[in-house]
Amino acid sequence: DTEVTQTPKHLVMGMTNKKSLKCEQHMGHRAMYWYKQKAKKPPELMFVYSYEKLSINESVPSRFSPECPNSSLLNLHLHALQPEDSALYLCASSQWRKETQYFGPGTRLLVL
Amino acid sequence: GENVEQHPSTLSVQEGDSAVIKCTYSDSASNYFPWYKQELGKRPQLIIDIRSNVGEKKDQRIAVTLNKTAKHFSLHITETQPEDSAVYFCAASTGFQKLVFGTGTRLLVSP
Numbered sequence: 001d002t003e004v005t006q007t008p009k010h011l012v013m014g015m016t017n018k019k020s021l022k023c024e025q026h027m028g029h030r031a032m033y034w035y036k037q038k039a040k041k042p043p044e045l046m047f048v049y050s051y052e053k054l055s056i057n058e059s060v061p062s063r064f065s066p067e068c069p070n071s072s073l074l075n076l077h078l079h080a081l082q083p084e085d086s087a088l089y090l091c092a093s094s095q096w097r098k099e100t101q102y103f104g105p106g107t108r109l110l111v112l
Numbered sequence: 113g114e115n116v117e118q119h120p121s122t123l124s125v126q127e128g129d130s131a132v133i134k135c136t137y138s139d140s141a142s143n144y145f146p147w148y149k150q151e152l153g154k155r156p157q158l159i160i161d162i163r164s165n166v167g168e169k170k171d172q173r174i175a176v177t178l179n180k181t182a183k184h185f186s187l188h189i190t191e192t193q194p195e196d197s198a199v200y201f202c203a204a205s206t207g208f209q210k211l212v213f214g215t216g217t218r219l220l221v222s223p
Binding site: 031033040041042043044045048050055056090094099100101102103104105106 | 144146148154155156157158161201205207209210211213214215216
C-alpha cells in the first residue's frame, strides 16, 4: 500500500459538536503530519508526530487535539470549532529522517 | 524562521510552451526543496525535489534548478500540456520534518 488515506472526505459540524478526523498509512512511515489548507493558500503545518510522539505543535488552538494511537494511524479530534476553522485538513507521512512527505486526499471541513 | 516567496502567482501559457516558476528562500540552512502539484479538489502530489548538494535535476518534461548562493530555485516544465494545469507549490526544509511552502502558482495551459 503506497497511499495515505483519510476519512471522512467531507464533514459538516456545528460549533458545539465533537468530531474526529482519521488518517492511515501502511508504508511503514514513522513521521506523520497534520496540515490545514484554506482556499487558494498553501498547506500550513499544525502538528508532527515522530514515532507516535508529538514532536511539533505549531501553536495550534486547543480545540484541535491530535492523537497517534499507533504507527499507522493519526487522529485529529475537533471540539468547539469556529467557522474560520473551515478548511481542507491534510494528513501526510514520511520515512523517519527523510524529508519527502506524501499527502492524503484531505478532509474538507465546514463549521457552521 | 524560514520564509519562501513564489512567483508568479498565475501563469498562462499555450500548449507546447515552456513554463517557469521561481521561488526564493530566506534560511541558508534549508537543504531540501520539493515541488508539489495540486489539482482542484485533490491532494498535493510531489512531482520533483532537489537537495542542496545538487544544482539541477530532471525528470522527463520537468526540471528543477537550485542556486544556493542566491537562495532561489526554479521549476521548469517543457512542452506543456493541458493536464499540467494545476496549482504548483514550492517548499523548503531545514530539517526532516518541517516544510515551509511558497504561496503557490496557478498554471493554466490552453490548448
